[in-house]
Amino acid sequence: QVQLVESGGGLVQAGGSLRLSCAASGRTFSSYAMAWFRQAPGKEREFVTAISSNGGRTYYADYADSVKGRFTISRDNAKNTVYLQMNRLKPEDTAVYYCAAKESYRGSYYYTDYDYWGQGTQVTVSS
Numbered sequence: 025q026v027q028l029v030e031s032g033g034g035l036v037q038a039g040g041s042l043r044l045s046c047a048a049s050g051r052t053f054s055s056y057a058m059a060w061f062r063q064a065p066g067k068e069r070e071f072v073t074a075i076s077s078n079g080g081r082t083y084y085a086d087y088a089d090s091v092k093g094r095f096t097i098s099r100d101n102a103k104n105t106v107y108l109q110m111n112r113l114k115p116e117d118t119a120v121y122y123c124a125a126k127e128s129y130r131g132s133y134y135y136t137d138y139d140y141w142g143q144g145t146q147v148t149v150s151s
Contacts, residue, residue, distance in 0.1 A: 026050045026140040028123045033145030036113055040149070044108040046123030046142055054078065057131040058099060058106040059138060062119035062147075069122070073097040074131030075106065083131045091117075113149045120144040 032044040046058070059074035074083040075097045084092040094113075099106040106123060124138035132138070 026053075026056065026125050028125060028140055028142035030121065030123045030142045030145040033121060033147045035148045035150065038113060038115055038149055038151050040113050041109070041111045042113065042147060044110070044121055044123075044145060044147075046106045046108075048104045048106070048125065050104070053104040054101040056125040056127055056140075057129060058097075059083075059124045059126065059131055060097065060106075060108045061122045061124060061135055062117075063122070063144075064116075064119040067119075069135055071133045071135065072121070073108065074133070075099050076131055077129045081131070083133065085133075110147070113147075115149045115151045118147060118149050120146050 027049040028046050030046045057077050060072040061069050062072050063069040071085050079099050094111050096109040122144045123142040125140040126138045
């Protein structure tokens with residue numbers, strides 16, 4: 025069992041930055057690939073980025089207005105924590121951001137592949 029707790033969300037102006045954190049319980053954090061998803065009001069949950077269990081591989085969303093180049097995922101297995109550094113934020117980045125864990129080396133783009141989820145943290149970007 026893994027419990028995930030996100031923090032770091034808030035209100036920021038367009039062009040600003042935020043750093044989200046996701047703290048995981050349990051002794052086997054290094055066995056889990058981790059990911060960030062987001063869900064805006066009235067929209068489906070969408071993949072943002074993921075990182076392999078040892079941090080050696082990262083995955084970024086490849087949709088229009090991609091976050092690649094603006095967002096960076098990282099992890100510290102000694103601290104059981106995964107991070108999402110978000111730079112040059114845009115109003116369309118406004119959403120609830122969720123941390124997710126998948127018991128494998130590889131990350132995935134599909135939310136159905138993840139075993140555990142945090143409660144989410146709100147990110148609001150004002151124009």
